Amino acid sequence: MLNRRSFSSKLISSAFLPFLKIPDGGFIKEISDYISSSNPSAGDEDFWAQIRMAYTASQQIVNLNNGGVSPSPKVVQDAVEHYNKLANDGPSYYMWRIMDQGREPLRESLAKFAGVSSEEIAINRNATEAIDTVILGLPLQKGDQVVLSKYDYPNMLHAWRQREVRDGIELIYVDIDLPLADNELIIKKYIEKFTSRTKVVHLTHVVNWNGQILPVRKIANEAKKKGIKVLVDGAHSFALLDFKIPELNCDFYGTSLHKWLSAPIGSGMLWIKKEEIKNVFPLIPNGDPFSENVRKYENLGTRSFMIEQGIGTALNFQHTIGNKRKEDRIRYLKDYWTKEAVKIPRVKMYTPLDAQYSCAIANVGMEGMEAGVIESKLFEKFKVHTSPTKWEKINGARVTPHVYTSLRDLDRLLEGLLYVSKL
Numbered sequence: 001m002l003n004r005r006s007f008s009s010k011l012i013s014s015a016f017l018p019f020l021k022i023p024d025g026g027f028i029k030e031i032s033d034y035i036s037s038s039n040p041s042a043g044d045e046d047f048w049a050q051i052r053m054a055y056t057a058s059q060q061i062v063n064l065n066n067g068g069v070s071p072s073p074k075v076v077q078d079a080v081e082h083y084n085k086l087a088n089d090g091p092s093y094y095m096w097r098i099m100d101q102g103r104e105p106l107r108e109s110l111a112k113f114a115g116v117s118s119e120e121i122a123i124n125r126n127a128t129e130a131i132d133t134v135i136l137g138l139p140l141q142k143g144d145q146v147v148l149s150k151y152d153y154p155n156m157l158h159a160w161r162q163r164e165v166r167d168g169i170e171l172i173y174v175d176i177d178l179p180l181a182d183n184e185l186i187i188k189k190y191i192e193k194f195t196s197r198t199k200v201v202h203l204t205h206v207v208n209w210n211g212q213i214l215p216v217r218k219i220a221n222e223a224k225k226k227g228i229k230v231l232v233d234g235a236h237s238f239a240l241l242d243f244k245i246p247e248l249n250c251d252f253y254g255t256s257l258h259k260w261l262s263a264p265i266g267s268g269m270l271w272i273k274k275e276e277i278k279n280v281f282p283l284i285p286n287g288d289p290f291s292e293n294v295r296k297y298e299n300l301g302t303r304s305f306m307i308e309q310g311i312g313t314a315l316n317f318q319h320t321i322g323n324k325r326k327e328d329r330i331r332y333l334k335d336y337w338t339k340e341a342v343k344i345p346r347v348k349m350y351t352p353l354d355a356q357y358s359c360a361i362a363n364v365g366m367e368g369m370e371a372g373v374i375e376s377k378l379f380e381k382f383k384v385h386t387s388p389t390k391w392e393k394i395n396g397a398r399v400t401p402h403v404y405t406s407l408r409d410l411d412r413l414l415e416g417l418l419y420v421s422k423l
């Protein structure tokens with residue numbers, strides 16, 4: 001549990017950078033005081049109602065597509081606005097001389113949260129940029145093999161296919177169909193594709209189509225025995241599941257920060273093992289492709305310093321709630337609606353619902369109905385926004401609550417699903 005002392009020691013120190021300090025209206029202190037005195041559980045609706053009030057969630061729609069991108073709490077929105085005003089007072093001065101000084105403390109805070117060295121963290125704009133940096137920057141030769149899955153995210157598959165046509169690498173797809181509630185089988189299916197030519201295995205920690213958590217650590221352990229590098233797409237695990245990156249035994253980990261961290265939209269992070277930095281070229285060249293300095297991946301030119309600095313405020317918000325408490329609450333919300341949804345006639349879940357297999361995301365289908373129809377009916381009549389997800393054998397509406405989702409929102413979803421089941 002977070003007590004006040006440990007909480008404040010985790011805050012990003014901005015006292016020495018007065019321009020970077022933003023007011024939070026006392027909100028963070030109020031929440032941390034409540035946590036210190038009450039240790040709120042996943043089902044403490046009074047506490048979670050306060051968290052909901054920290055967001056500016058729409059009153060018009062019920063947003064259950066937080067898996068696409070999540071909103072930021074108001075403190076984070078205010079931070080970006082504050083930095084934006086500051087930047088426009090004199091862009092080159094405030095961005096390059098003032099806000100630029102915030103990047104190193106931010107790097108340290110992200111590294112601490114992820115359980116890694118700050119010399120291994122690059123801050124960028126999204127998961128695609130982070131992971132494509134590795135895919136396109138790794139030294140691979142004709143005939144080298146990469147093991148991956150058709151359930152990996154399309155942007156990453158595109159990048160690997162580009163290397164396939166350009167460099168003659170071979171892409172080896174594992175033979176699995178999701179959902180599959182059998183981790184031992186999944187591990188076996190990956191391992192059986194490893195050969196002496198396999199150089200990389202690409203793993204999606206939480207599959208976006210149905211929210212299935214893959215046994216990344218165990219596959220990585222087997223890959224390491226064979227000298228295979230492990231690249232993890234953590235877009236849906238970072239700041240949701242309570243873990244530290246080294247626990248995955250991977251070499252590269254890329255993530256969005258605008259999903260589960262609720263950081264400003266357009267923020268991401270790459271973790272790259274120190275000894276690998278010299279081997280992986282940056283996506284945007286910086287003058288020394290072989291540099292061992294992780295900052296070579298940040299040679300973006302002029303970018304949004306406002307968004308970048310807002311990440312620090314989102315991290316403070318995350319620490320205030322606590323990662324484990326957040327994971328527990330979001331899984332509680334998924335359990336709340338799925339245990340009722342499975343009782344509705346025609347409902348077919350495309351997500352294994354056990355805690356080890358899923359957390360936030362669950363995909364709900366209906367016998368004889370296309371994903372797009374479920375999604376549009378839920379929205380037309382109930383203003384419940386989900387994501388129509390048809391991919392391989394999955395064909396349903398993807399539902400993703402977040403910390404600001406209320407039980408009433410989920411009751412509305414259930415009402416909608418019951419209505420759709422009768423169409």
Ligand SMILES: Cc1ncc(COP(=O)(O)O)c(C=O)c1O
Binds near residue numbers: 255257
């Ligand atoms: C598994 C996975 N990887 C990568 C991405 C891409 O994230 P971004 O839009 O931050 O590049 C997504 C986006 O939904 C995703 O679900």
